[in-house]
Amino acid sequence: MQAAQRLSNVATHLARSVMTDSALSHGPKELQNKGLVLLLAQTPNGNKPVYLLEELKALGKIPDYTFVPVSFGKNEQKSDWFEAVNPNGRIPALLDNREGKKPIKVWESASILLYLAKTYDTDATFHFKDEDLQTELLNWIFFIQGGVGPMQGQANHFFRYAPEKIEYGIKRYQDETRRLYQIYEDHLNGTKDGEKKEWLVGGKYTIADMCTQPWVRMAMWAGVELEKFPALAAWVERIEKRPATQAALKVPEQDMLSKIKDDPEYADQLAKKSSDWIMKGNQAKK
Ligand SMILES: N[C@@H](CCC(=O)N[C@@H](CS)C(=O)NCC(=O)O)C(=O)O
Known part of the structure; x- marks a missing residue:
């Protein structure tokens, strides 16, 4: 019984990730770019992760990043492809299409900052080891x-x-x-x-x-x-x-x-x- 339940959970999980990936494939092709892909509009919450990305880029801690502009006028932040990254339908959202690992989806501007800091600012220039x-x-x-x-x-x-x-x-x-x-x-x-x-x-x-x-x-x-x-x-x-x-x-x-x-x-x-x-x-x- 337990094994059957586990199998069914795995099947549901797989079906969900296939659905999500298919929604993503309906979005801009840049979503498939390797590395960091930031979905944003020009707003204060959108600015926050870019402040850090530009600092990291200037220090050579990341090679570069892709940005995907999201149009509020077209309500793109509520589209299936956007909500496949951030279920809250609000910018910013980040996809990290990592080498040799499943892509990770990060949303909420502060969570994106913390993820980028932990992953790419490993000597803690912009946060603290203490x-x-x-x-x-x-x-x-x-x-x-x-x-x-x-x-x-x-x-x-x-x-x-x-x-x-x-x-x-x-x-x-x-x-x-x-x-x-x-x-x-x-x-x-x-x-x-x-x-x-x-x-x-x-x-x-x-x-x-x-x-x-x-x-x-x-x-x-x-x-x-x-x-x-x-x-x-x-x-x-x-x-x-x-x-x-x-x-x-x-x-x-x-x-x-x-x-x-x-x-x-x-x-x-x-x-x-x-x-x-x-x-x-x-x-x-x-
Ligand atoms: N707590 C969220 C807030 C995100 C948020 O409110 N984003 C606004 C732009 S600043 C947005 O996407 N608005 C579009 C909408 O409400 O449909 C964060 O920090 O990321």
Whole structure:
């Protein structure tokens, strides 16, 4: 009986992976490229893994990587081929088509950073071998994933995309984003521990910074004033100036903050375009 059950589990598992692989074969052909294949759009969560990939590439720790742009306008993030990599239907997602091993699928931006760090940054340039420091790094990673990401994301929604202006929603999420920014500001200033810092953890640039800066640099999009947080604003600039960051911000296309600086009308066009696909997506869910 147990053997029959085991056989049936193996058969189900095989059938599922065949289905997944067949869904993948309906996607862009680049999904089959050897090595690292990142599926993304130009957004803060999309930026995070590219920050690390570009740093690793600059140091020769990875040869290169493939990126597959995902079109929100065409709702590609909800296509079968995309959801075969990330069942949550949201970017970013990573396929590592490894030599001599089954491809691995990694999703959730922080999980991608941790996977890339563990696998390709083996001497821990951007994370820590020291377990206490690595735990501290995880504090900041979980904090952004559960804090600024979702709160600032909602502030963006109510401030830029919602079809009606709901002041309560705008204020609630902007205020919560400001509250979270103040925690970074105090941490960098050493307000509580008396220790001024250039980076979030352990005195060096790590994946905790890479996981956080792409959101904070976009404060204006949520209607939050970054200039009210000078230590945080200086930290954003420190990261922004890195050659790897500049390269990353061009993947899969030039980032919107640079485009807005060049063409202020672009902000309205982008808000309208984004609002259209978000509303279309909401209708599709009903
Ligand atoms: N917690 C996820 C969030 C991913 C996420 O929300 N991605 C957004 C872009 S920043 C997305 O794909 N939105 C498309 C949609 O909602 O359909 C992560 O960190 O990867």
